[in-house]
Amino acid sequence: xxTLRRGKQSVLFPNRPAVxxxxxAVGPKEGQGPLGPEFDLVAxxxxxxxxxxxxxxxxxxxKAMELLMKxxxxxxGGPELVFSGDLLNQCxxxxxxxxxxxxxxxxxxxxxxxxxxxxLLAGAAVNAGxxxxxxxxxxxxxxxAERQYRFPLAYxxxxxxxxxxxxxxxxxxxxxxxxxxxxxxxxxxxxxxxxGITDANNMGAAMAWAACRSILVHLEDLGxxxxxxxxxxxxxxxxxxxxxxxxxxxxxxxxxxxxxxxCGMLIFDPKTQxxxxxxxxxxxxxxxxxxxxxxxxxxxxxxxxxxxxxxxxLSPTTVQQKQSIPxxxxxxxxxx
Amino acid sequence: xxTLRRGKQSVLFPNRPAVxxxxxAVGPKEGQGPLGPEFDLVAxxxxxxxxxxxxxxxxxxxKAMELLMKxxxxxxGGPELVFSGDLLNQCxxxxxxxxxxxxxxxxxxxxxxxxxxxxLLAGAAVNAGxxxxxxxxxxxxxxxAERQYRFPLAYxxxxxxxxxxxxxxxxxxxxxxxxxxxxxxxxxxxxxxxxGITDANNMGAAMAWAACRSILVHLEDLGxxxxxxxxxxxxxxxxxxxxxxxxxxxxxxxxxxxxxxxCGMLIFDPKTQxxxxxxxxxxxxxxxxxxxxxxxxxxxxxxxxxxxxxxxxLSPTTVQQKQSIPxxxxxxxxxx
Numbered sequence: 228x229x230t231l232r233r234g235k236q237s238v239l240f241p242n243r244p245a246v247x248x249x250x251x252a253v254g255p256k257e258g259q260g261p262l263g264p265e266f267d268l269v270a271x272x273x274x275x276x277x278x279x280x281x282x283x284x285x286x287x288x289x290k291a292m293e294l295l296m297k298x299x300x301x302x303x304g305g306p307e308l309v310f311s312g313d314l315l316n317q318c319x320x321x322x323x324x325x326x327x328x329x330x331x332x333x334x335x336x337x338x339x340x341x342x343x344x345x346x347l348l349a350g351a352a353v354n355a356g357x358x359x360x361x362x363x364x365x366x367x368x369x370x371x372a373e374r375q376y377r378f379p380l381a382y383x384x385x386x387x388x389x390x391x392x393x394x395x396x397x398x399x400x401x402x403x404x405x406x407x408x409x410x411x412x413x414x415x416x417x418x419x420x421x422x423g424i425t426d427a428n429n430m431g432a433a434m435a436w437a438a439c440r441s442i443l444v445h446l447e448d449l450g451x452x453x454x455x456x457x458x459x460x461x462x463x464x465x466x467x468x469x470x471x472x473x474x475x476x477x478x479x480x481x482x483x484x485x486x487x488x489x490c491g492m493l494i495f496d497p498k499t500q501x502x503x504x505x506x507x508x509x510x511x512x513x514x515x516x517x518x519x520x521x522x523x524x525x526x527x528x529x530x531x532x533x534x535x536x537x538x539x540x541l542s543p544t545t546v547q548q549k550q551s552i553p554x555x556x557x558x559x560x561x562x563x
Numbered sequence: 564x565x566t567l568r569r570g571k572q573s574v575l576f577p578n579r580p581a582v583x584x585x586x587x588a589v590g591p592k593e594g595q596g597p598l599g600p601e602f603d604l605v606a607x608x609x610x611x612x613x614x615x616x617x618x619x620x621x622x623x624x625x626k627a628m629e630l631l632m633k634x635x636x637x638x639x640g641g642p643e644l645v646f647s648g649d650l651l652n653q654c655x656x657x658x659x660x661x662x663x664x665x666x667x668x669x670x671x672x673x674x675x676x677x678x679x680x681x682x683l684l685a686g687a688a689v690n691a692g693x694x695x696x697x698x699x700x701x702x703x704x705x706x707x708a709e710r711q712y713r714f715p716l717a718y719x720x721x722x723x724x725x726x727x728x729x730x731x732x733x734x735x736x737x738x739x740x741x742x743x744x745x746x747x748x749x750x751x752x753x754x755x756x757x758x759g760i761t762d763a764n765n766m767g768a769a770m771a772w773a774a775c776r777s778i779l780v781h782l783e784d785l786g787x788x789x790x791x792x793x794x795x796x797x798x799x800x801x802x803x804x805x806x807x808x809x810x811x812x813x814x815x816x817x818x819x820x821x822x823x824x825x826c827g828m829l830i831f832d833p834k835t836q837x838x839x840x841x842x843x844x845x846x847x848x849x850x851x852x853x854x855x856x857x858x859x860x861x862x863x864x865x866x867x868x869x870x871x872x873x874x875x876x877l878s879p880t881t882v883q884q885k886q887s888i889p890x891x892x893x894x895x896x897x898x899x
Contacts, residue, residue, distance in 0.1 A: 231693045232643065236667045238693045279884055307568065308752060315878065316652040318672040322755055322876035326889040331572045331752035333680055334876070334891075336654040336670040344669055348684070355691035357567045357574045375880075416644060416667035419658055540658035540670070542651065544711075548615055553662040555670075 231354075234448025236441075237415040244353035246346075246561065247360075247406035250294035251517040252287050253510075254369065254395030260495045265518035266396075267294045273370060273395050281315060281323075284368035287397040287510070288313070288324035291517075292364060295399040299360075305330045306401060308352055310345035311364040312336050313509050314393075316375065320366050330362075339434075339463050340417070341365040342398060342513035343536025343557040349402040350411035350559065359404045366397035367508025376427070376543055389429040391465040391491055391507035392500075398513025400521070409524040409563040415445040417555040419540065425551045430539035431468020431491075431504055433552035438464060438537050439475040441556035445533065446481075449560075453483050457529035460520060461556070462512025462536050463491030465504035490515035512536055524563040531562045567690075570784025572777075573751040580689035582682075582897065583696075583742035585853040586630035588623050590705065590731030593842075593850065596831045601854035602732075603630045609706060609731050617651060617659075620704035623733040623846070624649070624660035627853075628700060631735040635696075641666045642737060644688055646681035647700040648672050650729075650845050652711065656702050666698075675770075675799050676753070677701040678734060678849035679872025679893040685738040686747035686895065695740045702733035703844025712763070712879055725765040727801040727827055727843035728836075734849025736857070745860040745899040751781040753891040755876065761887045766875035767804020767827075767840055769888035774800060774873050775811040777892035781869065782817075785896075789819050793865035796856060797892070798848025798872050799827030801840030826851035848872055860899035870895045 231239045251266045258269030268290055275286040288311070296302050305328060312335035313320035325332045337344040345363025352361045370380055372393040378384035402411065420440055424433040438461050446452060453459065464472055469489040476483060490512040491505035516534060523529050540553040567575045587602045594605030604626055611622040624647070632638050641664060648671035649656035661668045673680040681699025688697045706716055708729040714720035738747065756776055760769040774797050782788060789795065800808055805825040812819060826848040827841035852870060859865050876889040 230695065231691065232695070281880055281884065312672060314653075316880060317650075317674065317876065317878035319876065319878045319881050321672075322889045322891075323881070323886070325755040326757040326876075327755070329754050332755050332891065333684070333752060333893075334672040334874075336648060336657075336672040338653065348669070351691065351693060352687070355567065355687065355693075357687060357691075359566065359568070416669060418665050419661040419663070419668050421662040538670075540653065540655065540662075542653035542655045544617055544652060545655050545659070548617065550659070553658045555658075555668065557669075 236444050237413060237448035239413050240350050240354040240411050242354045243410045244350045244402045244404060245406055245408040245410050246400050246521055247403040247408040248295055248299035248401040249517040249521050250291050250298055251398045251514040252290035253514050257394055257396050257494060260500060262494055262518050280368055280371035281319060284320040284366050284371050285323040288320055288364055288366045291397040291399040295401055299401045306360050306362040307358040308361040309364055310335055310348045312341040313366045314338060314372055338538030338540055339507055339509050340536035340538030340555055340557050341509040342516060343534055343559055346559050347414040347557055350414060353402050353404050360401055362399055362401050364399045365509040365513045367393050367510035369393045369395045372508060386503060387428040388503055389467055390503045391505055392502035393508035394494060394506045394511035396510035396514040398517040400517060409521055409561045411559055412562050413449055413560045415441055415558040417441045417557045419553045419555050421551050421553040423551045427541060427546045431465040432471055433539050434464055434537040434554040435468045435471040435475060437554035437556040438472050438535055441558050442535060443479060445558045453481060453486055456531050456533045459483060459487050459533045461489045463507040464489050464537055465491040465507060467504045493519060524561060534559045534561055572780050573749060573784035575749050576686050576690040576747050578690045579746045580686045580738045580740060581742055581744040581746050582736050582857055583739040583744040584631055584635035584737040585857050586627050586634060587734045587850040587853040588626035589850050593730055593732050593830060596836060598830055598854050616704055616707035617655060620656040620702050620707050621659040624656055624700055624702045627733040627735040631737055635737045642696050642698040643694040644697040645700060646671055646684045648677040649702045650674060650708055674874030674876055675843055675845050676872035676874030676891055676893050677845040678852060679870055679895055682895050683750040683893055686750060689738050689740050696737055698735055698737050700735045701845040701849045703729050703846035705729045705731045708844060722839060723764040724839055725803055726839045727841055728838035729844035730830060730842045730847035732846035732850040734853040736853060745857055745897045747895060748898050749785055749896045751777055751894040753777045753893045755889045755891050757887050757889040759887045763877060763882045767801040768807055769875050770800055770873040770890040771804045771807040771811060773890035773892040774808050774871055777894050778871060779815060781894045789817060789822055792867050792869045795819060795823050795869045797825045799843040800825050800873055801827040803840045829855060867898045870897055
């Protein structure tokens with residue numbers, strides 16, 4: 228048995244599992260943003276014909292999966308394995324989306340890092356030969372998240388300047404042993420970091436530390452430098468967290484310049500869309516991966532990306548109990 | 564690349580990853596039950612010296628991990644990878660237990676099936692050579708679960724006869740490429756089933772369908788029969804759900820007799836401990852696995868077990884919204 232472990236936290240995928248299909252479904256605000264034309268489906272309203280915000284989130288996941296299967300030619304059967312998760316209590320967005328589908332399903336919790344975690348596990352499962360394909364799926368919904376984490380929308384709560392706007396959206400990707408598409412070459416599993424940040428409206432700051440550590444470990448584990456990637460894309464630190472990550476990396480001598488970007492800063496236009504520090508939510512990096520990053524690799528805009536999912540692992544209960552915010556960051560190297 | 568897939572939902576682990584260490588930490592009520600002497604740690608009170616029930620649950624996970632590392636001789640370093648999850652909103656029991664440990668960590672959500680899901684993924688990671696060892700960890704806490712899912716304890720809510728009692732406990736296991744211990748030979752990933760059960764106080768019924776389907780698929784995928792296992796152990800259907808599973812399996816011609824048992828029925832004494840249908844919670848099957856099932860394999864009491872983690876994938880929000888209860892069951896074959 229070969230060991231595929233490299234360094235402390237990283238693994239290699241020598242069998243080159245490929246992302247052979249991807250799909251995204253988002254709400255109207257996301258459709259009005261800079262990536263609007265790139266999403267596969269932009270809902271006319273955030274309810275998607277459902278009675279509740281939570282059911283609307285489930286519907287977004289179902290739409291993303293349906294589009295994925297159509298693009299992948301899997302309508303008859305479906306993926307051999309699905310890794311999925313979301314931000315709702317008990318991850319009900321995912322569980323309800325998958326009920327009755329007959330897809331073998333493993334539930335994840337990684338907050339906004341869920342898509343990176345799912346992509347990592349799907350790549351690992353396909354690379355090892357457990358399945359010939361595996362899907363990763365995640366979602367978030369602005370209105371469901373606001374009332375769960377902060378206030379119901381009707382309350383009209385004022386948002387702080389450091390807040391991020393939870394994306395209404397879902398992304399789904401299919402990793403396959405055969406077929407054309409960007410290849411997953413390696414991944415780094417994050418550690419749970421907590422630097423004592425207690426402001427739940429400044430999650431970017433809490434996550435920046437975790438992102439810094441995982442990116443440094445990834446490069447060290449694999450003997451790589453920033454020049455080995457055309458883009459290092461976090462998801463989702465927002466503008467404040469991203470600036471903080473830039474400073475933290477600079478202290479370690481890493482100056483990433485234009486190489487560093489963030490899904491939360493790509494999905495909304497800060498000038499015209501009042502989102503403060505940018506987008507967030509388990510659907511943000513998932514939708515940006517499917518609408519912007521994977522197509523950019525295929526078109527030749529970039530050759531090698533490091534996709535770094537960042538999650539703030541708090542709950543409303545831990546915030547009320549005055550606990551600080553643990554965070555995690557998982558990295559997946561994608562090449563084409 | 565060999566395919567390790569067998570049938571629709573199952574995978575093989577030909578490199579025979581072994582469970583080389585295990586540990587459990589539980590509350591006082593569990594300590595008074597039939598497995599009391601078998602747990603590694605029985606807390607004197609359910610708070611474990613913490614201010615809140617949620618922090619007490621985190622402490623249970625930390626205690627189980629500390630005991631696991633001590634038994635495995637990993638105090639200096641720790642496992643190469645941890646899969647963990649729990650029932651608290653946003654899985655904060657796990658995230659807070661792992662912060663600052665430096666362990667590479669992937670978060671799961673599988674409700675009471677979390678330990679089976681973690682064991683399956685740890686086995687898959689070790690069998691594939693990604694890591695030389697991986698831990699699976701989960702927990703639940705009666706008081707934290709009661710106030711999150713039902714009523715705060717001080718309210719004195721009456722429990723229905725079909726209710727199960729959430730176990731205060733945590734279990735941790737280490738799967739390794741080398742070393743002595745019961746071997747993981749195969750696993751079956753469950754599908755999300757929903758047969759329209761809407762009574763959140765009768766989760767055993769909701770989960771029995773999922774357990775029935777996964778057990779049948781497991782046997783069919785691997786060409787095995789019930790006689791290939793000395794015990795088929797669900798976790799946790801409770802007495803009502805277990806009786807229902809027995810009926811469902813009998814309809815398919817499978818009569819399991821004494822072979823079928825349930826972690827929720829093993830952990831408490833129904834005569835002296837007022838728990839209605841038995842134990843439940845992500846800590847129940849985890850603690851029973853570590854205190855009863857793995858030691859029973861090592862002592863020769865059984866040779867082959869099928870460990871079937873069952874999870875009810877509801878949330879209080881979906882119950883209030885009158886939704887039915889999706890459920891999942893993942894199976895892991897363990898031999899010694």
